[in-house]
Amino acid sequence: MIDLDRVSKAYAKGQPAVDEISLHVDKGEFVFIVGDSGSGKSTLIKLLLKELEPTSGTITVNGQVLNTMKRRRIPKYRRGVGIVFQDFRLLKDRNVYENVAFAQRVIGYPSRVIKKRVPETLRLVGLAEKYKSLPKQLSGGEQQRVALARALVNRPEILLADEPTGNLDPGNSYDIMKLLEEINERGTTVLVVTHNKELVNTFKKRVITMRRGVIAHDEEEGEYIEA
Amino acid sequence: MFSLASIATMAACIFLFGLFFSLVWNFTSIVKGAEEGVGVTVFFEADIEQAKIDEIGDAIKARPEVKEVKFVSADEAWDEFKSDYFGNKAEGLEEGFKDDNPLANSASYEVYVNNIEDQAGLVSYIETLDGVRDISKSDVAAKTLSTVNTLIGYVAVAIILILLVVSIFLISNTVSIAISVRKSEISIMKLIGATDLFVRGPFILEGVIIGIIGAAIPLGGLFFVYEKACTYILTKFSVLASFINPVPRGQIFEILIPVGLVLGVGIGLVGSIITVRKHLRV
Ligand SMILES: Nc1ncnc2c1ncn2[C@@H]1O[C@H](COP(=O)(O)OP(=O)(O)O)[C@@H](O)[C@H]1O
Ligand SMILES: [Mg+2]
Secondary structure: OEEEEEEEEOOOOOOOOEEEEEEEEOOOOEEEEEEOOOOOHHHHHHHHOOOOOOOEEEEEEOOEEOOOOOHHHHHHHHHOEEEEEOOOOOOOOOOHHHHHHHHHHHHOOOHHHHHHHHHHHHHHOOOHHHOOOOHHHOOHHHHHHHHHHHHHOOOOOEEEEEOOOOOOOHHHHHHHHHHHHHHHHOOOEEEEEOOOHHHHHHHOOEEEEEEOOEEEEEEOOOOOOOO | OHHHHHHHHHHHHHHHHHHHHHHHHHHHHHHHHHHHHOOEEEEEOOOOOHHHHHHHHHHHHOOOOEEEEEEEOHHHHHHHHHHHHHHHHHHHHHHHHOOOOOOOOOOEEEEEEOOHHHHHHHHHHHHOOOOEEEEEEOOHHHHHHHHHHHHHHHHHHHHHHHHHHHHHHHHHHHHHHHHHHOHHHHHHHHHOOOOHHHHHHHHHHHHHHHHHHHHHHHHHHHHHHHHHHHHHHHHHOHHHHOOOOOOOHHHHHHHHHHHHHHHHHHHHHHHHHHHHHHHOOO
16 A cells, blocks of 8 residues: 655755655554654655655555656545644634535535535534534634544545644544544554554554654554654 | 736726727828828929820839829819819809910829838839929828827837736736735645646636736726717817728727737736746645
8 A cells, every 4th residue: 555665855965854764554554653753754744645755765655656646646646645734724714514525625526425425524523513613613622523524525545644633632632543543444544643652552553663764663563662 | 905906007008008009090090091192293294295194104003002093184183273272263263264274284193002101112213204394292291190100009019018017917916915825725725635727726717807807997998988089089179070080989999809808818817827837836
């Protein structure tokens, strides 16, 4: 599903943010990516979204080599990859329903499909009743659920989450993580960047630990390893 | 705010374009009328034989720039003179001169050219012909009008070009601001897989709408003012009325409206597309 072959990314001269990483993730896996601030986790996510170009190495996702992908193919590729951020990144002037529907309008789905899929997805993340609320009327946990619904509404094969619980209290963090696990059990490959030691240790998934741009540890049913 | 400035500049640009367009067209039509009415008159040497006159006529007719050659006999010239200068009070005159035509030597050719620019060349050619006494030309008016027309054309092109650049610049500015206001929304759109067209479309549309509004306002204004202006000029300067015949409004606007709108849309498109290309690289 995801293959990195000696991938490096250097923003400037000197120490690269990602340094010759080789990594393989199977379809249907759930992977935690942990590591200190500045160890290159977000850079890795951006490389997978083709938001950044690698300085060297090859990235293959779903059989498509990202390095050689044509510019006009990028939107199509991204539709197969859901993305969630620490800061939610919702459209502030639109309500919950519109934020989720937006992801489908962008792709040009007919409104018939949108009217069915959006409530369905909101139910999945437990926000069916609040579809009319604006983001500022929601708690952090609820906002992240909206973001999650937006990432899922197009049924991506891969879900990337960059510190999705970074702004949430422990209770909400657990709920979001539980939701991610549920989504994974429905067949989506999930990569979660996180600093949350307790959750990593609770969920017992594969854990990749990054340190200064390289993979320091990579273990099945791993534990959160301190720097 | 900025879009208001864009629309205003654009409107000024298209307004001037329409104004000069109408002016130049009218001047051209006046010049053309003047050109058609202005010819050179070729007089012959005294006691010339008719055969020689025919020979000269053939030589002139053979020139490609010549549109028409009219022979005016001495009698015709006298008749024309009388009616021109004395009108129906000519009877007394008739008595005095009787068969003694004072213009006996005034048989002539009136030569009309297709294009007023060719007239000078033709005159110097005719001067070389044997038997030609004198050539009178009255192309001064036509020439002046022609020059004025060209001058207006140049000034118009210069002003319109400057305004064109300013319009494009302002539209580009407007679109830049619209883009920066929606920066986060745009980045979200891109990350969830929006195509370039989906992201850029609305901004390009904004430019085009500014273009259409900026064109429609001045075109509409000119449309309503044109006829009034024509009537005003003709009544105010009634001397002109005899030889100025304004181009009908329909004829001008049939062309001016589509050209103006295309110009407006074009400016809007160019302004927004260059900006969008600069700021919205995926
Ligand atoms: N846009 C950027 N320009 C320059 N350097 C950057 C940029 N983004 C990240 N970096 C640097 O790359 C390194 C890795 O950053 P990042 O991938 O964001 O780490 P993490 O997400 O693990 O905290 C850091 O040293 C950071 O300063
Ligand atoms: Mg980060």
